[in-house]
Amino acid sequence: MDEQILVTGGAGKTGQLVAGQLARRGIAARIATRRPCATGQVRFEWNDPATHAAALESVTGVYLVAPTDQTEHLAVMRPFLERARTQVPGRLVLLSASSLEAGGPMMGEVHAWLSAHAALWTVLRPTWxxxxxxxxxxxxxxxxxxxxxxxxxxxxxxIDAADIAAVAAEALTDSALPSGEHVLTxxxxxxxxxxxxxxxxxxxxxxxxxxxxxxxxxxxxxxxxxxxxxxxxxxxxxxxxxxxxxDRITMEVERITGRPAxxxxxxxxxxxxxxxxxx
Missing domain, CATH: 3.90.25.10 (UDP-galactose 4-epimerase, domain 1)
Incomplete structure (x- = not known):
């Protein structure tokens, strides 16, 4: 199967950059959006399970950006996550935040769910x-x-959002990277x-x-x-x-991408x- 990555939040700060990083690697990015208007885009809404099957068809990995109009993220994302964990052979990569621990509020709940249920997962926890x-x-x-x-x-x-995207691209394409979280600074x-x-x-x-x-x-x-x-x-x-x-610095960007942040x-x-x- 040719690699194809579903990018939710594809119009956001990191989503656009992740799609660009994948394109430079020759990997197709399918942009999930409420209003698709170009080739490579697919209609997707977290609150509409009817849009989930087409978004996930034939994809090998997913970049997950939580909905910005919600605070109870797991409740709204779980139907999609349940389908993705059984249908997607590759990695689920969640954009979270350095301030949110696994099991905490918002994306922290999704982090904990991925850890418990997904076969291959990565949670990115960037600072501001x-x-x-x-x-x-x-x-x-x-x-x-x-x-x-x-x-x-x-x-x-x-942190530069381009560095977050570079780490995300590595996680989405390197199956040897162990599942886990990465605090990015x-x-x-x-x-x-x-x-x-x-x-x-x-x-x-x-x-x-x-x-x-x-x-x-x-x-x-x-x-x-x-x-x-x-x-x-x-x-x-x-x-x-x-x-x-x-007030902390990690070397995760350089360790994963091979270049300094x-x-x-x-x-x-x-x-x-x-x-x-x-x-």
Missing amino acids: FMQNFTTQHRQAILEEGCLYSATGDGRVPF GPEALTYDEVAYAVSARIGRAVRHCRLSANELAARYAGFGIPRSYALTLAGMDEAIAQGSE NTLAGFLESQRDLLPVRS
């Missing part, structure tokens, strides 16, 4: 994405010169003050870390239309960072279009 500075933080950086957080002096080993743990300094140096304008309390950050999120309960959860993640929850400086250099230098 460097891409956050070119997406949700970008407007405040460019318009206000502020990088808002409630992280205090806490450190984060930010970049090569340096940085405070938001240090990130603000690096961004300032890159774009030629002053950017500072605008420190908020967890409640102030939650209110800021709520002002963007985020439900208050979820806003509090997000702010709580920053508070955990302030207490040291992300990207640095923040390298990432910012590649983002000239999104973070332009002041003229």
